[in-house]
């Protein structure tokens with residue numbers, strides 16, 4: 001592992017939109033290279049939290065430290081993957097991956113950049129698709145390109161906002177394996193927002209349940225990887241989270 005993950009410290013984070021308080025005094029720490037899943041009912045503030053980590057939103061009060069620095073806007077060492085792959089249709093698959101590099105790096109030798117992007121595409125299982133247009137790819141392949149684009153710059157923090165939500169069950173399982181493999185190899189710190197509690201448990205070191213803008217549960221997942229969604233320990237933890245969510249209805 002190249003161990004380039006980074007420590008994250010969230011302190012007394014508050015976020016409001018007008019009169020709506022979405023996050024309230026939220027405190028959370030992620031260790032270097034830790035994988036944290038965020039779950040919770042629709043509208044509880046999961047995406048807002050991720051957008052704050054990405055520097056796409058500003059806290060109303062409170063702060064987020066990435067390493068020793070306060071997040072005040074988007075940063076090169078942070079990459080985000082969304083539910084839609086958001087590829088640029090006028091660029092080839094390979095060129096879409098190059099876009100993930102910082103502007104300074106994009107000024108490098110073209111040949112070197114293309115080699116780097118081709119290597120990244122091979123890592124996500126898309127060797128041979130370099131010169132295709134995004135429009136001919138399946139949903140799963142598009143997300144693989146998005147993952148390659150996110151990881152080509154070797155980010156210290158990867159934010160995943162329900163990136164597998166639109167994929168079929170089999171493609172989803174393949175993506176789980178791929179994300180785990182690349183996380184192990186690159187060592188980045190990761191936050192995954194998902195509606196799928198067993199997915200959250202299968203992938204993460206910790207599962208954080210958000211409720212009414214705060215942390216209702218912070219569960220460590222102790223089982224060895226790889227974990228199957230139907231493993232006894234996984235379904236047991238899943239039930240624990242679901243019970244907690246349902247008790248609040």
Ligand SMILES: Nc1ncnc2c1ncn2[C@@H]1O[C@H](COP(=O)(O)OP(=O)(O)OP(=O)(O)O)[C@@H](O)[C@H]1O
Pocket residue numbers: 017020022040041042043044045046047048049
């Ligand atoms: N830019 C914005 N302006 C105004 N309100 C917003 C904005 N972004 C989010 N909200 C509100 O904040 C609340 C939390 O939204 P958020 O998208 O973070 O929830 P979520 O838990 O990710 O939901 P879902 O699971 O449905 O994606 C919602 O009530 C939403 O309407």
